[in-house]
Amino acid sequence: MKKFIVLAALVLSLGFLANPAAGADDLSESHRFYEEISYLMNRGFVTDYPDGTVRPDTEVTRAEAAIMIGRVKDFDGTQRDTRFSDVSSNQQASGYIATAAKAGLISGYPDGTYRPYESITRGDMAIILSRLFITPFSVGISFSDVSSNMEAYEPIRRMLAANIAIGYPDNTFHPIEDVTRAQFSAFLARGLEPVFKNDATIENSYLRDKTKTYVYSTDTGDGEAHIHRHTYNYVPSRNGFPMGYIWSIYEEDGTLLNDTLENETREEYTIGYPRLEYYIHLVYPAEVGQTWYIDTPYAPQHTITDVGVTVETEYRTFTNAVEVTVEADPDEFQTNSYSYYMVPGFGEVKSVEVDGTVTKELIDVK
Structure with missing residues (x-):
């Protein structure tokens, strides 16, 4: 319900006062993807059928997928050869x-056909959406039903990195499973609007809320506290x-410091920098004794040393933090231990050196 309130405010701010989905005979507010479908219908990317139905649980065809992505791109839909x-x-x-084929968003088959009435699979969906949205980053995947020789392999990696898809709890992706109109709508909405990306997460995710700004007090090495604002933006x-x-x-004055990537799979949570390296910040399951090591001068061994920790920050007191200790020889790693x-839903909330110096602390969430 909280997400719906946020969505409603967004829709009103964009000037869409009606809710076409509310009048659909076969779409109830209890449907898992009601909000996503409503969002797309309000923007005109999804329309109902002449009989007033949306048919959310029917399979989306290749023709319907072309129409939906064409509307997102504002393509000319005039019928033509x-x-x-x-x-x-x-x-x-x-x-x-x-127009979508000319733009390189869709492709046909070697025999020169498009097969417009065939259903779209999850693998096809990943390929199309990785072309539709800017998705230059990817994450490692270990789905048991996805192999590196699949055409959809790299697109699926990008869908995970873009928080458009997450896969299933049993570590599968179901790449050859057909996609329903509601599911395709959910994927489209996540590509367009951060509020829906928050749903493409694992259970008890450590990813931050992409609709909020996180403010930290950070010591960048000069012994002074700097105010840094982390904002998820396009x-x-x-x-x-x-x-x-x-x-x-x-920076506090609005100067851009850098861009970062925050990604999560069912195996790990990572922080990265565009065109540079990724760092494993937490491994799952988050249990005491878990260790990992990245063989670079900047990342010595990490060990989970406690769970359920109470941590006080200027923003609030957390009682469910995971403590990760980094043992570092300053002569070897140029850093102190x-x-x-780490807290679910907040990522890293505090960092403390062995002498008690606080080098990073969450001070506000807006």
């Missing part, structure tokens, strides 16, 4: 299929490199 032998100008989706490109949605860190504290 296409390069596909089975899509003529008489086909309702022909205009969107032609950055089309940075220095000529495509970015998309990303966490940006700003320290501990940092």
Whole structure:
């Protein structure tokens, strides 16, 4: 319900006063993806059928997928001939299929067909959406039903990095499973709006809320506390490199410090920097004794030394933190030993050196 309130405010701020989904005969507010479908219908990306139904649980066809992504891109949907032998100008989706194919968002089969009435699979969905949205980053995956020789392998990695898809709790992705209109709507909504990306997470996720700004007091090495604001925002490109949605860190005066990536799979939580390295910040399950090591000069061995820890920050007191201790020889790693504290839904909330010096602390969430 909280998410719906946020969504309603967003919709009103954009000037959409009606809720077309509310009038659909076959879509109740209890449907898992009601909010996502409502969001897309309010923007005109999804429409109902002539009989007033949305048919959320029917499989989405390749033609319908072309229409939906075409509307997102504001393509010309005027019916026309296409390069596909089975899509003529008489086909309702022909205009969107032609423009989406020309833009490189969709492709046909080696025999020259598009097969507009076939259903879209989850693997197909990953391929299409990785082309539709800026998704230059990827994460490692270990799904038991996804192999590196699959066409959808890299797109699936990008969908995880972009918080558009997460897979299933049994560590599968179901790449050949057909996608329903509601599911496709959910994936589209996550690509467009951060509030929905918050749903593409594992249970008890450590990822931060992408609709909020996190303010930290940080010692950058000069012995002084600097105020840094972490904001999840859309950055089309940075220095000529495509970015998309990303966490940006700003100084107190608004100067951009850098951009960071916060990603999570069912195996680990990582922090990274665009075009640079990723660091494993936490491994799962988060249990005492877990250790990991990254063989770089900047990352000595990490060990989970306690769980359920109470940690006081200027923002609030947390009682469910995971303590990670980093044992470091200053001569070898150019850093002191320290501990940092991870909290579900907040990521790292505090970092303390062995002498008690606080080097990072969460002071506000807005």
